Amino acid sequence: MNEPRENIIVIGGAVVAVLLQILLAPHIAIMSIVPNFIMAFVLTVSVLRPTNLTPAFAFVLGLLYDLMGNSAVGAMAFMLVLVSFAAQKVFTVLNNDTMFMPILVIVVATFVAEIGYAIFMMVTGVGVGFVDAFVYRALPCTLYNSVLALICYPLMARLLSGGNFKKKGAGHSDMTIIR
Amino acid sequence: MPFNLQNNSPTSTKRVLLAIFLVIPLIMVTLYAREGEGGPLHSVQNAVGGVIAPVQFVGSQAGAATETVGNAVTDATADAETLSQLRERNAELTNLVAQTEEYKQEVERLQELLNFKQAYNLEGIGAHIIGRSTDAWNQTITIDVGSSDGVATGLTVMDASGVVGQIIETTPGTSRVRLLTDPQSGAAALIQSNRAEGVVRGSLDGLLYLENIDADVEVEVGDLVLTSGLGGSYTRGLLIGQVVKIEGNVGDAARRIVVSPNSVVHATEEVIVVADATDSTSSANEDSSEG
Numbered sequence: 001m002n003e004p005r006e007n008i009i010v011i012g013g014a015v016v017a018v019l020l021q022i023l024l025a026p027h028i029a030i031m032s033i034v035p036n037f038i039m040a041f042v043l044t045v046s047v048l049r050p051t052n053l054t055p056a057f058a059f060v061l062g063l064l065y066d067l068m069g070n071s072a073v074g075a076m077a078f079m080l081v082l083v084s085f086a087a088q089k090v091f092t093v094l095n096n097d098t099m100f101m102p103i104l105v106i107v108v109a110t111f112v113a114e115i116g117y118a119i120f121m122m123v124t125g126v127g128v129g130f131v132d133a134f135v136y137r138a139l140p141c142t143l144y145n146s147v148l149a150l151i152c153y154p155l156m157a158r159l160l161s162g163g164n165f166k167k168k169g170a171g172h173s174d175m176t177i178i179r
Numbered sequence: 180m181p182f183n184l185q186n187n188s189p190t191s192t193k194r195v196l197l198a199i200f201l202v203i204p205l206i207m208v209t210l211y212a213r214e215g216e217g218g219p220l221h222s223v224q225n226a227v228g229g230v231i232a233p234v235q236f237v238g239s240q241a242g243a244a245t246e247t248v249g250n251a252v253t254d255a256t257a258d259a260e261t262l263s264q265l266r267e268r269n270a271e272l273t274n275l276v277a278q279t280e281e282y283k284q285e286v287e288r289l290q291e292l293l294n295f296k297q298a299y300n301l302e303g304i305g306a307h308i309i310g311r312s313t314d315a316w317n318q319t320i321t322i323d324v325g326s327s328d329g330v331a332t333g334l335t336v337m338d339a340s341g342v343v344g345q346i347i348e349t350t351p352g353t354s355r356v357r358l359l360t361d362p363q364s365g366a367a368a369l370i371q372s373n374r375a376e377g378v379v380r381g382s383l384d385g386l387l388y389l390e391n392i393d394a395d396v397e398v399e400v401g402d403l404v405l406t407s408g409l410g411g412s413y414t415r416g417l418l419i420g421q422v423v424k425i426e427g428n429v430g431d432a433a434r435r436i437v438v439s440p441n442s443v444v445h446a447t448e449e450v451i452v453v454a455d456a457t458d459s460t461s462s463a464n465e466d467s468s469e470g
Contacts, residue, residue: 074207
């Protein structure tokens, strides 16, 4: 284990995720569906490298996302804290050292986060019904963010495992797992 | 000493931390929903928007520059292979032509804007779009003029083909515009042919819906929809779009009228912030009397 190195990778990854959200995400939106690099990164790290500070990490990045946009401040922060914690716990139980399980957990977590965020948006004044919110935002956003997470997960797993990701399969077994 | 993020604290500490990080955002959401536009959370959000706007601008410029550099590298590689000065010169000229074409297109777009401004007798401030929304729930753009240029919240923003949206936030150097297609947008509107008044609203599916039109008013596909100026939220008499679909018949209270926006914002680079509403009102009246 090389904790300082891993910390640097995670913090560096967070900075990159925020920059991508500002610089790249608006330009690769499809039909107004803007990808959420921050969500993909937080959920990936929650599954790959859960720590005591995961909620703080999710809170800070979620808050940054809220402040960069025009929606209710705190909504994404709340959803990321809640969902990253739940994903971390679920994965700890379900981990079977295959690539499938972390991906499944991340995709489901993304879906839950998007649904929760949609409910926040409806409650805080975006005048849309739940069906519209689900069909036109939550579902396509889940798909887009899942694709990002599918790219982000192996990349982060490889970086955090120091290049041993392929040999270890899911890349999780050689890391500190919080149970 | 490097900080340790690993699990070495009791479960109760973890639970307390989790609870804190769940409660704080909930309090923030509640405050945000209750406070006005000038509240502290809105102000912080506005300030952050002002900070990231130049970054977004640099990002969009960097994207264009990267493309140019990529082309230049390709050309340079070919030159190295052939060692031909003629080809180098050719590459330079090609770049020059591309640059000139870019300037030409910008001049044409600005000319269109100018013509539009003159046609409507608008007093306005020209602006470049320097950023777009970073999330899926808000359809906004950021422009490079702000309160120091005289831009204020509530002003109408247009491009050469019609209404784009409305200023919702300003910093000294930038402003954020909520697009008409955003579900939180609503513009008082009228149908040019029969002067029936209603409200045009955006939606998540990207269409505009004309609502609150009397059930007995006859509406036809192709009718032009303009801002009515009621309530003062948008400048009167500006083109929003045209009716493209009517779901339901005359007399049907649940009739839905779909309006296609005239302006295609994702293809727009320059806009006008309309500062003076007076002249466009008279222009709209002239238009209607001619019609």
